[in-house]
Amino acid sequence: MQFSLMTYTVGPGQPGGLPDVKAMADFAADLGFGALELSAGHLTDMSPADFGAMCADHGLSVSCINGGCPMTSADDAEFQAGVDQAKQYVDWAVAMDCPVIMLLPGPALNEADKERTRHRIAEGLNLVMPHANAAGIAVTLEDFPNPLTPYCSIADLQWMFANVPGLQLTFDNGNWMLGGDDPLTALQTLGDSVANVHVKDWEIDPNGSRKLPDGRPFRGGKHGRGLIEHQPIFAELVKQGYDGWLAFEYEGPEDHCQATREGLAYLQGVLAEVGGS
Numbered sequence: 001m002q003f004s005l006m007t008y009t010v011g012p013g014q015p016g017g018l019p020d021v022k023a024m025a026d027f028a029a030d031l032g033f034g035a036l037e038l039s040a041g042h043l044t045d046m047s048p049a050d051f052g053a054m055c056a057d058h059g060l061s062v063s064c065i066n067g068g069c070p071m072t073s074a075d076d077a078e079f080q081a082g083v084d085q086a087k088q089y090v091d092w093a094v095a096m097d098c099p100v101i102m103l104l105p106g107p108a109l110n111e112a113d114k115e116r117t118r119h120r121i122a123e124g125l126n127l128v129m130p131h132a133n134a135a136g137i138a139v140t141l142e143d144f145p146n147p148l149t150p151y152c153s154i155a156d157l158q159w160m161f162a163n164v165p166g167l168q169l170t171f172d173n174g175n176w177m178l179g180g181d182d183p184l185t186a187l188q189t190l191g192d193s194v195a196n197v198h199v200k201d202w203e204i205d206p207n208g209s210r211k212l213p214d215g216r217p218f219r220g221g222k223h224g225r226g227l228i229e230h231q232p233i234f235a236e237l238v239k240q241g242y243d244g245w246l247a248f249e250y251e252g253p254e255d256h257c258q259a260t261r262e263g264l265a266y267l268q269g270v271l272a273e274v275g276g277s
Contacts, residue, residue, distance in 0.1 A: 001237065001238075001242065001243060001271060001277060002034035002035065002245060002246070003035075003247075003248055003267065004034060004035035004064070004246065005028040006037045006247050007021060007036055007039050007042045009248060009249055009260060010027060010260060011039065011042055014256040015253060015255050015256055016254075016256045016257045017257075020045070021042055021043070021046070021054070022054065024042075025055055025058045026058070029058040029059055029060060031260065033060065033248070034060065034063075035060050035061035035062060035245055036060055037062075037196075038062060038064070038065045040068070040089065040092075041067070048095035049095040051096055052097055052098070061097075062093075062097065063196070063245035063247060064100040064101065064102055064196050064247065065089050065092055065101045066103075066104065066142075066170075067085070067089055068085070068103075068104045068105075068106070069085040069086040069089070069103050069104065070082040070106045071086075071120060071121050071123075072105060072108065072117045072121060073120075079123075082106075082124060083124045083128060086103050086105075086139075087128055089101045090131050090132045090139075093135070094137065099136075099138060099195075100137070100138045100168075100170070100244075101132070101138070102142055102170045103141060105121045105124060105141075105151075106121075106149070107146050107148035107149045108150065110148070111148065114148060114150050117148075117150055121150065121151070122164050125139070125160075125164045126165075129164065132166075133166060138195045138196075139167055140169055140170040141160060141167065141170065142170040142171070142172045142198065143157060143171070143172050143175045143179060143181075144172075144175060145172075145178035147179070152175070152179040153176075153179040153180065154176075154179075154181050154185070154190065157190060158190070161190075161193055167193075168193050168194070169190055169194050169195065170194075170196040170198060171197045172249075173197070173198065173199055173228055173230070173233050174200040174228055177202065177213075177227070178213070180213045183233055187233060187237070187240075191240045191242070194240075194242060195244060196245060197244065197246050198249050199223070199267060200220065200250065201222060201223045201225070201226035201228045201230075201263075202219070202220065202221050202227045202228060203219060203221025203225065203226040204218060205219040220250060220252035221252050222250070222252060222259050222262060223250070223266050223267055224266040230270050231270050231273065234270055234271050234274045234276055237276065238274050238275055248260060248264055250263055
């Protein structure tokens with residue numbers, strides 16, 4: 001397993017963030033990351049092929065592309081636009097020699113709309129899968145931290161995998177907690193579907209408005225100083241034989257580049273402890 005850096009973690013607008021993908025690649029290479037995971041919105045001033053070439057020049061792979069592709073609308077034209085956007089990410093991945101894309105099809109309008117949304121998203125994903133399969137690109141959903149997304153819990157994702165053949169999982173170690181599931185249990189349950197991993201941490205925020213299911217207010221935190229036990233998750237990944245990327249993700253209020261330096265050093269130590277590197 002190797003570490004990848006998610007571009008949004010150190011992107012423009014973040015505390016201490018970097019101005020563009022070139023600066024992100026410089027930073028990632030200096031810290032010893034093996035890849036970048038591209039948030040699609042950051043590809044603004046170069047082509048997908050040029051982004052891939054830039055990463056290669058830095059000794060970096062492109063581990064994943066993540067991006068929005070709204071597939072929840074009852075309007076067929078809007079729905080098709082989301083499907084087409086997802087197919088475009090597949091084409092980008094081919095141009096970048098990137099093996100995985102992670103799609104964000106969107107939430108339901110409300111709880112009553114969630115079941116319709118679930119089926120509409122599955123319909124859209126099934127239209128994307130032949131294009132991705134022909135290109136050799138893995139399509140994933142992550143356990144997204146919004147209860148109105150019908151892919152936020154173990155049960156939600158089991159339904160998606162059963163109804164979209166070939167769909168895989170970007171396992172986000174922290175987001176399961178917001179959906180009311182234990183991250184380790186989720187990995188043990190869905191490990192066969194994991195094609196990509198996101199690694200974050202949470203911390204208690206006494207003044208925060210976002211809350212865990214048990215009512216505790218939280219925010220993004222520094223790795224190893226928060227609520228998530230990384231060692232058992234890394235150990236389970238090793239046990240399962242996962243050999244893909246571990247994408248570093250920091251969402252806290254402090255300087256994101258400094259938090260990345262500290263967090264990567266901590267996680268590298270944990271991974272070494274469990275024999276994953």
